Amino acid sequence: MSGRINFKLNGKNVSVELDREKKLLDILREDLRITGVKRGCDTGVCGACTVVVDGKAVKSCVFPGKNLEGTEVVTIEALSVDSVHPIQQALIDAGAVQCGFCTPGFVMELYALFRSKPDADDAEIMKALDRHLCRCTGYETIIAGAKAARELMKERAAIIL
Numbered sequence: 001m002s003g004r005i006n007f008k009l010n011g012k013n014v015s016v017e018l019d020r021e022k023k024l025l026d027i028l029r030e031d032l033r034i035t036g037v038k039r040g041c042d043t044g045v046c047g048a049c050t051v052v053v054d055g056k057a058v059k060s061c062v063f064p065g066k067n068l069e070g071t072e073v074v075t076i077e078a079l080s081v082d083s084v085h086p087i088q089q090a091l092i093d094a095g096a097v098q099c100g101f102c103t104p105g106f107v108m109e110l111y112a113l114f115r116s117k118p119d120a121d122d123a124e125i126m127k128a129l130d131r132h133l134c135r136c137t138g139y140e141t142i143i144a145g146a147k148a149a150r151e152l153m154k155e156r157a158a159i160i161l
């Protein structure tokens, strides 16, 4: 069933007429041309499609469009408008980005975690990373980058979104 849905996307009000059964990933990529969010497994497993909805990291490939009404959605596009975001910088510095397909998902997961818990401990970081798959890196560099991102987020607190 189609209908109009109103929500906030990267700080701007959005109003779209769409099939309410459509998933958020399809709405972002197909209707709104937000392509930083990636389609991997399309079944809620790999984490490549992760965005932040009302402060929480969600897998957009399984998030129903009908649940979007009145929400605030943040995608990777909002994080690096003028410069590289501290989380991206930390992952780059750690060598955690190879093909980069999984990276927006990891970044948004860590963004949600550190925004709600700047002092997240290593176990909480590991739990967050556990929701994601990477085919390239072997994870060691991602874990190191995520821990460094926690510190960089705190250091640069004044200038992050």
Ligand code: FES
Pocket (backbone or CB within 6 Å): 038, 039, 040, 041, 042, 043, 044, 045, 046, 047, 048, 049, 050, 059, 060, 061, 062
């Ligand atoms: S594409 Fe959504 S979890 Fe893999």
Ligand code: FES
Pocket (backbone or CB within 6 Å): 096, 097, 098, 099, 100, 101, 102, 103, 133, 134, 135, 136, 137
């Ligand atoms: S860097 Fe290639 S899938 Fe993660």
